[in-house]
Every structure is written in structure tokens, then in C-alpha cells.
Amino acid sequence: DAKTTQPTSMDCAEGRAANLPCNHSTISGNEYVYWYRQIHSQGPQYIIHGLKNNETNEMASLIITEDRKSSTLILPHATLRDTAVYYCIVRVMDSNYQLIWGAGTKLIIKP
């Protein structure tokens, strides 16, 4: 079973910030939260990850709540090319390194 819960789909206007929520209420202390996206069934593209602190890179920001039970991916200025399925995933840092994938959020950026 997926360890994360995401909305099935979301819309966002081009140029606005896209905020994608994710619930991971059963997350353990050593599990990282990763975000990937998949465009047109290409290989998943890594966006950002974090353990408990907020993170920012050139693509996005990741806000993790203090209790770590939920997080939000922020795309600050969405473009049409950001239309994709976004996956929020937790990963246990053991020898398996398995990622448990859910169905993700289909984000549609509208002109």
C-alpha cells in the first residue's frame, strides 16, 4: 500500500504558484520524502527531497510540517511545461531503498 495520499488532479494558472499537497501520516523517523514528476509517460524526473527541514532548489520548494505528517511541493511560477503527474514518495534508507509509489497528482497548467 502506498504510504502517501495525494489529490487525484489539480489545476493551476500559468505564472501562478502551484501548491501540491501530500499526506504521509505514517512516516517514520528515517524516511525521506521525495517528489518526482512524469511527463507524457517519460521516465520519472527527480524534483526535490527532504527529511524534516524545508528545502529549496532551482525547480521547487518543499515544505514539511513540524510533525512530518504532511508536505507541500511548491512550483513558484508554473509554466505549461510543468503539466505532469507529480508523485510524493517516502523512501526508507535501508538496503532495499524501495520507493512506494501511489497514483500521483495530475497537475494541469492552464494558459
Next chain:
Amino acid sequence: NAGVTQTPKFQVLKTGQSMTLQCAQDMNHEYMSWYRQDPGMGLRLIHYSVGAGITDQGEVPNGYNVSRSTTEDFPLRLLSAAPSQTSVYFCASSYLQGSSPLHFGNGTRLTVT
């Protein structure tokens, strides 16, 4: 630096045929893995490897074999293809240290008739 390279991009097999999906990475990653993705769903782990000579099963290993003779290559073998193996297959790799993210190839689209 090509990243993760998968071949072929597309393949059609008849039931019972065998084939090997190729995966190569040039980033010296210790960890490599194979996933399958069915329509509208997330990825499911088939097999993985944490280094040359070491492989292990993931969530859905039945019908697939792997080997890891070098750090760079991690081929996936279908011994006797079945229609249920129609899917998109992704190979991914990463460093083992720290929280290194997975890097994915662009996939192999397999149809078994």
C-alpha cells in the same frame, strides 16, 4: 554523461518468447533497479541490486530474472513472456550513500500478444 540508458524503446513479443531489456548507467551508481508501470498507476519494483554480484527481489519479481556482473549494467530478462507483462519498464540508479535520489531511464514499452 548519458545518465541511465535503456534499450530498446519499444518491443512487441509473442506469448512464450524470451527477451532481455538492457539498462546501463555511467554515473558509477552502486544501486540499480527495475520497475514496471501499468496504465494510470505508479511504479512497482521488480528487482534491484546494491552492487556487482548482488541482486534481490522487489514487489513483483515473478517471471523476471536479473544479473549484475558489472557496476554499469543491469539487464532484465523475461524468460517466457505473458500478456500480463505488457507494461512500461523503467530502470533507475542511485548512489547508496546518504539520500541520493534515483535517476531514471526513459523506459521500454513492451507489448506481449
